[in-house]
Amino acid sequence: MKQLLNALVFKTNKSKYFWVLLVVSASLPVVGALIINLLLIGMEWLMEFAGTPIDLSHLTQSALMNFSTSVTPASDVTLLSVIFVALFVTQEFSDGTIRNMFVANKSRKQIFASTSIVCYVATCLFQLADFAMRIVVFGLMFGFGNLTAGQVVTSLLVCFVSSLFVSVFVSACACYVAFATRKTMQSVVVPMLVCFLLPELLSTLVQIGVQTMPALGNVLSYEVLMWIPFGNSYLFDPTKPDFALVAILALYHTLFGTILFVLGYRKFAKADLK
Amino acid sequence: MQEILVTQNLCKRYGNTLAVDNVSISVPQGSICGLVGKNGAGKTTLMRMLCGLVAPNQGSICLVPNQARTSTTVGAVVESPSLYQEFCAMDNLVCQCKLLGIPADKTYLEQTLELCGIGNTGAKKVKDFSLGMKQRLAIAMALVGKPQLLILDEPTNGLDPEGIHNMRNLFVELNQKLGISMLISSHILAELEKFATEFLFMHKGKIVAHVTQQKLAQITKKGLQFVVDNAENALPVVQNVGECSVDGNKITLFGEVDVTDVVVGLFNVGVRVLSVVSVGETLEDFFIRCVGGAL
Structure with missing residues (x-):
């Protein structure tokens, strides 16, 4: 296992796409901040030009607002993570280098576990790069509002830890598809659909349900909604993190990540390889 | 082993x-x-x-x-x-x-x-x-x-x-x-x-x-085939060398054969060697035979 991890870390370190994706992860908050700033300035200018000036400063009163995506798989870092995992795993099959692991007397369990671990760590690094840059860029631009330093640190820690759970779940999802299909394109598209559409779909279904059946609205209180897997990520407020919700989110990401890990291994364990 | x-x-x-x-x-x-x-x-x-x-x-x-x-x-x-x-x-x-x-x-x-x-x-x-x-x-x-x-x-x-x-x-x-x-x-x-x-x-x-x-x-029986002008006179000489077979004026010697020794031996009994060729099955021939010619 240690030998496999050594070889895979060496491969990651030598892979150009890993470093490119890491740099992109770190650059995205800068680009995002610029776009947000430009959009706000543009909107304020347009509204003023139209004779109905508006104040959008409430949107930028705290940099923490930009950490709401930390608990959802639908984020820009997810896309990068999925691309990395898809390339990392499927290249082993397309280049045939996975054969070397078998010849080196490594079991399927060891191969699957070590590849998954390296993918998890790499995607967590993307998350870390994105998170660190987000703190710097948005912190400098918008500040942290009226919150105390302690509250800011707590919120950021909660967001960061939650984002790591999300990263592991996204990696597990991408690993499952990559090991099952061994095709790069499918390994990018399918997890992306799951990560972006699933939370949206569940949230929309809840909204439709509440609108069509008002009685359901009474039942679907915050306490109930927070138990809807993936659909509950929209309830997260990074300025006032609800620890119960964060714990449920972490639980779901761990649970579904573990299920995908086990299913992925079972698929790989039975597969005939070329 | x-x-x-x-x-x-x-x-x-x-x-x-x-x-x-x-x-x-x-x-x-x-x-x-x-x-x-x-x-x-x-x-x-x-x-x-x-x-x-x-x-x-x-x-x-x-x-x-x-x-x-x-x-x-x-x-x-x-x-x-x-x-x-x-x-x-x-x-x-x-x-x-x-x-x-x-x-x-x-x-x-x-x-x-x-x-x-x-x-x-x-x-x-x-x-x-x-x-x-x-x-x-x-x-x-x-x-x-x-x-x-x-x-x-x-x-x-x-x-x-x-x-x-x-x-x-x-x-x-x-x-x-x-x-x-x-x-x-x-x-x-x-x-x-x-x-x-x-x-x-x-x-x-x-x-x-x-x-x-x-x-x-052994199976493929590799050897040398000598074409001679007088197989009858050549036979006693080649029989001393090793396992052989005769087909008209073609004499085939199986196994490791020293060409020079055989040619000199035949020359000494007045037999002229017209040609020498290597014979026997190749690995390919043997393979085809193994699979019953199903290629």
Whole structure:
């Protein structure tokens, strides 16, 4: 296992796409901040030009607002993570280098576990790069509002830890598809659909349900909604993190990540390889 | 003799096709075993099973019996070379060393690359290598852990004639100097015939014959055919040399024959030798005979 991890870390370190994706992860908050700033300035200018000036400063009163995506798989870092995992795993099959692991007397369990671990760590690094840059860029631009330093640190820690759970779940999802299909394109598209559409779909279904059946609205209180897997990520407020919700989110990401890990291994364990 | 590889009743089925059918083989330690068979005979499936890439439906595989298998016990090149295309040759070897858990000593790795004829490729990426270079690098990767058994599937694919010659010499050297046993499949039977010490003939998933080089020589009865002007007078001379057969004025002497001795002997009894040709079955002929001409 240690030998496999050594070889895979060496491969990651030598892979150009890993470093490119890491740099992109770190650059995205800068680009995002610029776009947000430009959009706000543009909107304020347009509204003023139209004779109905508006104040959008409430949107930028705290940099923490930009950490709401930390608990959802639908984020820009997810896309990068999925691309990395898809390339990392499927290249082993397309280049045939996975054969070397078998010849080196490594079991399927060891191969699957070590590849998954390296993918998890790499995607967590993307998350870390994105998170660190987000703190710097948005912190400098918008500040942290009226919150105390302690509250800011707590919120950021909660967001960061939650984002790591999300990263592991996204990696597990991408690993499952990559090991099952061994095709790069499918390994990018399918997890992306799951990560972006699933939370949206569940949230929309809840909204439709509440609108069509008002009685359901009474039942679907915050306490109930927070138990809807993936659909509950929209309830997260990074300025006032609800620890119960964060714990449920972490639980779901761990649970579904573990299920995908086990299913992925079972698929790989039975597969005939070329 | 101790075996390096033993399989018992190996079977692999893909749908309704039995790719490997009840294969039981034993490869002696220190031998170069040639696996011969036409396309679709099941050679690659068998090799994949030996490497653990494909799980058999039935049967067992024992690599290096009476010894715990480690990461460096076996080296293999199955089908296409398994290489990281974005890496240079040295990085591929370093990665392999890490996988095998052996130190990536640069001097040793350079020597290995040199041995396989791909020294001085520098930082050139594998994706820019020719097929022959990739094949050589794949063999270098298989050798880097100094394995006891090398499993090679069509190792000379993509090599030029000089490359094939060098590779053959390398295999013989590795076998004789380092005692590495080998299981090699090849379509180029004439090539295998030159250095393999054992032959496994595979047809429709089954092993139809397993013969040693010596036995093959006996079976194929190689010899020299002398065309003479007087077979009657020549007969007493050739009968003293060894096993022979006569067909008109054609006399065939089997086994190792010294041409000069025979020609001088015949000349001394007044028989003129009109021509001398080498006769006997080739490995290819024997293979065709084994599979019942079903090619």
